[in-house]
Amino acid sequence: MADDGMLLNFELGGAPIKSRVKFKGGAWRDRVKAQKSVKKWQQTDDDPSRPPKRPRTDEDATDRQSKTQKTVTPTEIRPPSYAMKTGQISSSVFTSNPTAVTSFNEPEEEEAEPAQPSNAPLTDEAENFLALGLSRRVSQHLAAKLGMKAPTAIQKNTIPQLVKEDTDAFLQAETGSGKTLAYLLPIVHRILMLSMNEDGTSKDTQVHRNSGLFAIILAPTRELCKQISVVLEKVLRCAPWLVCTTVTGGENKKSEKSRIRKGVNILVATPGRLTDHLDNTKVLDVGTVRWLVFDEGDRMMEMGFEDDIRTIVTKIRQDKLSKQNKEGVVLDGILPARRVTILCSATMRMDVQKLGDISLEDAVHITASKADMEKDAESGAADEALFSAPAQLKQSVIITPAKLRLVTLVALLKSAFARRGSMMKVIIFISCADSVDFHFELLKSAAPPEKPKPSDDAPDAPVPKPNPHIATTAAQAAYVTSPASPIVMLHKLHGSLVQSVRTATLQAFTACQEPTVLITTDISSRGLDVPAVDLVIEYDPAFAVPDHVHRIGRTARAGRAGKAVLFLQPGSEEGYTSLLNSATPIVPQLYESILQKGFASAIDLPPPAPSAETEKQTWMSRAENLQLHFEQRLLTAPGGQDYEDTLKENKWKTAKAAKNSRNAKPKGSPLLDAGRQAFRSHIRAYATHVRDERKFFDISQLHLGHMAKSFGLREAPGGIGGGALRRTVRPSEAKTHSRDKSSSTASRPAPSRRDHDGDEELGVVDEGAARRMKEKMMSVMNSTNEFNLG
Ligand SMILES: Nc1ncnc2c1ncn2[C@@H]1O[C@H](COP(=O)(O)OP(=O)(O)OP(=O)(O)O)[C@@H](O)[C@H]1O
Numbered sequence: 001m002a003d004d005g006m007l008l009n010f011e012l013g014g015a016p017i018k019s020r021v022k023f024k025g026g027a028w029r030d031r032v033k034a035q036k037s038v039k040k041w042q043q044t045d046d047d048p049s050r051p052p053k054r055p056r057t058d059e060d061a062t063d064r065q066s067k068t069q070k071t072v073t074p075t076e077i078r079p080p081s082y083a084m085k086t087g088q089i090s091s092s093v094f095t096s097n098p099t100a101v102t103s104f105n106e107p108e109e110e111e112a113e114p115a116q117p118s119n120a121p122l123t124d125e126a127e128n129f130l131a132l133g134l135s136r137r138v139s140q141h142l143a144a145k146l147g148m149k150a151p152t153a154i155q156k157n158t159i160p161q162l163v164k165e166d167t168d169a170f171l172q173a174e175t176g177s178g179k180t181l182a183y184l185l186p187i188v189h190r191i192l193m194l195s196m197n198e199d200g201t202s203k204d205t206q207v208h209r210n211s212g213l214f215a216i217i218l219a220p221t222r223e224l225c226k227q228i229s230v231v232l233e234k235v236l237r238c239a240p241w242l243v244c245t246t247v248t249g250g251e252n253k254k255s256e257k258s259r260i261r262k263g264v265n266i267l268v269a270t271p272g273r274l275t276d277h278l279d280n281t282k283v284l285d286v287g288t289v290r291w292l293v294f295d296e297g298d299r300m301m302e303m304g305f306e307d308d309i310r311t312i313v314t315k316i317r318q319d320k321l322s323k324q325n326k327e328g329v330v331l332d333g334i335l336p337a338r339r340v341t342i343l344c345s346a347t348m349r350m351d352v353q354k355l356g357d358i359s360l361e362d363a364v365h366i367t368a369s370k371a372d373m374e375k376d377a378e379s380g381a382a383d384e385a386l387f388s389a390p391a392q393l394k395q396s397v398i399i400t401p402a403k404l405r406l407v408t409l410v411a412l413l414k415s416a417f418a419r420r421g422s423m424m425k426v427i428i429f430i431s432c433a434d435s436v437d438f439h440f441e442l443l444k445s446a447a448p449p450e451k452p453k454p455s456d457d458a459p460d461a462p463v464p465k466p467n468p469h470i471a472t473t474a475a476q477a478a479y480v481t482s483p484a485s486p487i488v489m490l491h492k493l494h495g496s497l498v499q500s501v502r503t504a505t506l507q508a509f510t511a512c513q514e515p516t517v518l519i520t521t522d523i524s525s526r527g528l529d530v531p532a533v534d535l536v537i538e539y540d541p542a543f544a545v546p547d548h549v550h551r552i553g554r555t556a557r558a559g560r561a562g563k564a565v566l567f568l569q570p571g572s573e574e575g576y577t578s579l580l581n582s583a584t585p586i587v588p589q590l591y592e593s594i595l596q597k598g599f600a601s602a603i604d605l606p607p608p609a610p611s612a613e614t615e616k617q618t619w620m621s622r623a624e625n626l627q628l629h630f631e632q633r634l635l636t637a638p639g640g641q642d643y644e645d646t647l648k649e650n651k652w653k654t655a656k657a658a659k660n661s662r663n664a665k666p667k668g669s670p671l672l673d674a675g676r677q678a679f680r681s682h683i684r685a686y687a688t689h690v691r692d693e694r695k696f697f698d699i700s701q702l703h704l705g706h707m708a709k710s711f712g713l714r715e716a717p718g719g720i721g722g723g724a725l726r727r728t729v730r731p732s733e734a735k736t737h738s739r740d741k742s743s744s745t746a747s748r749p750a751p752s753r754r755d756h757d758g759d760e761e762l763g764v765v766d767e768g769a770a771r772r773m774k775e776k777m778m779s780v781m782n783s784t785n786e787f788n789l790g
Pocket of ligand 1: 121147346529531553557558
C-alpha cells in the first residue's frame, strides 16, 4: 500500500465526531498516519485562533498535478458516510505512481491515410477461384452464396498447390487472411471430383456420407472446431451429399458415435477427443483418410497435445491406405495417392517446427507473398519476423501505473462508446478465468436485464425468450455507457464455463446488435472469426509474443479496419514493445489523455456513490471517485454489513471456531472474494510469461499493493502461490517440461492452460515461476503461513 496520498474517510461536518476514529485496511504505517491526521485535524478545527481553511478546488489539484506530477484528491471526492462509518482508508490513485521510463510525445492527430490492408481479398479482376483450379460449381457457390469473388493472397498461393499436388504443406499467413478456406476448398473440390466430371456433369458413381472418411481437421479448442465446421457446412451446401461433423470434448460421446456410424466424409475434432474415438469407436475407419490438417498447430503443441498428436499420426499412418473405398469407387488419381498433412498457423514458433517433425514429410512452405516463399526456399527455413499483424491494424500502447489500470480501462471503454456506431464490438483479453469473472461482475449493471420487446416491424410476432445459457455470461454494462450508447452489453468467456454456455455466449456476442464487450482469456485468441470486431484491448499482456499476434488478429480481419490497445506498466514492461513486430509504428497514448477523454463528462455511479456529481468535478476527481466506488462496492456486503467486520469477528473467535467459520465462508461481499481470487490468480499467471520475455514481466518488480488497487482492493490479499505451489510435478510431466526447455528457447513450459483458463487441457507446473513467486511473496509480505508455502 502506498505510504502517501491517503484519503481520510471521516465525517467532516454535521454529526458529532467521535473522539477516536479507528482505521482498518492498508499497512500499519498508513493507519498510524491516518490516525495522526485525524487528531491534527480535530485539534485544528477546535482551535478558534486559526484562520479558516480554504477549501481545495479542482484548480488546486490540477495545478499541483502539472507542477509535481502528484495529485491530491480534491475535496469534493471526500468519501461518503459509508466509509466514514467504517473508518476505512484508501490511498489516492494519483499518488506514488512510478513514471514511465520511456519518454514519448502523443501524436497530435490520427494518421490521415490508413495503411493498405494486407489480408484483404485480391482486387485484380483476373483473380478468381475458377482460375485457381476449383470447379465451376464451387467457384459459383462461393461468389453467389458466400459473397466471395476473389481469393486472398494465401488462398491464391495454396489452392492450386493442394488441388494438383499431393505434397505436405505448411500454410503461414497473417491473422484474418482466409487460411481456413485456403485448405478447405481444395479438399472439398477433390472429394467433389469423385462424383463429377471436369465439365461439371455427374459421374455414374456418386459418393455420399457412407463412402468413407476422407479428411480429418484438428483444432485446439471446441470453439475453433465449431467455427471451422460452420464454414465447411456453408461450402458443402454446393454438394449436399457430402457430410461433415465435429467431435470435441464437452459433447455427448454417444451422439458423436452415432453420427460417425451414420457416415461422415470430413471430421473436425479436438486432438483429445479424436484419440478417444480412435481407441474406442470401432466404426471410425481411417483407411480412406487422405488429408490430416492441423489448424493452429503450434497452439495444440503448446497446450500439451503432443502425445495425442503422435498417437493420431501413428494410427492413421499405420492404417493401410485403401486405393478404393468399400463400394469400389477408385480414390487414387482424384484424391491424393498418399496421406497429405497440412499445418496451418499465423505464427511460427518452435512448437510448430516440432509438430512438423512429427507429422510432415518434405512439406512445401506456403505464405501469402511469393517473395517470402522464395526467401524461405533459399534460406531453408521460415522467417518468423515476416509474420506480424495485418498492416491496416492500428496498434497503440498505454503505459499505465498499476493503481490507475482499472479506471483507465473504464475511461477507454467510455470513450470507445461515446459516439454511436463508432465502436460496436470490443474484446478485452485478461490473464485468467478468475480475473475475467471478477471484471465481468464488477463492470456489469446491477439493474435487471431489459426484457426483450416486440419488434417494431412485426409487433405481433412472439417476443424471443431470453437464452438461459447466457444468464450468467451476458449482462448490461454499467459505467461505460454514454448518451449515444445507452445500452452496452457485456459478455464473458473462458474455459471454466460449460460448453453449452461457451457456445451460446460466443453466439450472443457475435449476434449482438448493441455495442458490446467480450471479456475473455486466451481461449478466444486463436482463430476465432467474429465479424466486425473494432477494438482489441490487451488489458493483461499476452504470455508470449505469438499469442499477442493472435489476440490482436481478432480485429482487422479480411481487409477490415481495426484497432488494438496494449496496457503496460511503467518500468521493465515498457521494453516489451521492442519485441512486437509491427508493420506500422505502435503509437503511445498517455493514460492521462485516456482518463481526460473518458471522464470529460459525468459518470453515472450507482450506489455506493462516493459523492454526488458537482459542477466542480474534473476528470481526475471522477477517476478517483470511480475507484473509491469500486472499492466500496467490494467492501459492502449484500445485507449492508461490512465484510471486513465479519472477517475481524472471525479472527477473534477461538481457533476452531475461526477455522469452521473460514470453511463456512463468512457471509460477506461475494465481489470482494472474487476480487481477491482474481488478484491471486492474476499474480500466479504473471509468473508464467515465456522465459525470453520474463525480463519484461518480472514479478519481483510488481508492486502488489498498487496492483491490488486495480482489482478494487485496498490491500494485497494473502494466499498467493498456494494453488500453483502445492501442485507437484509428476516425473512424466517433469520430463516433458525439460524436453520443452531444451527444444526451444522461446517455448513456455505450459503451467498455464488450466490455471489461466480453467480449460480442460493439461500443462505442467513451472517450478522456476513458483520459486520466484515464493521469494517475492516472502519478501513483500514477510509472511510464510499466509500462503501455504512449502
Ligand atoms: N476470399 C475471401 N473473400 C472475402 N472474405 C474472405 C475470403 N476468404 C476468407 N474470407 C473471410 O475472412 C475472414 C477470416 O478468415 P479465416 O478465419 O479463415 O482467417 P485465418 O487466416 O484463418 O485467421 P486466423 O489466423 O486468425 O485464424 C473470415 O470471415 C472469412 O469469411
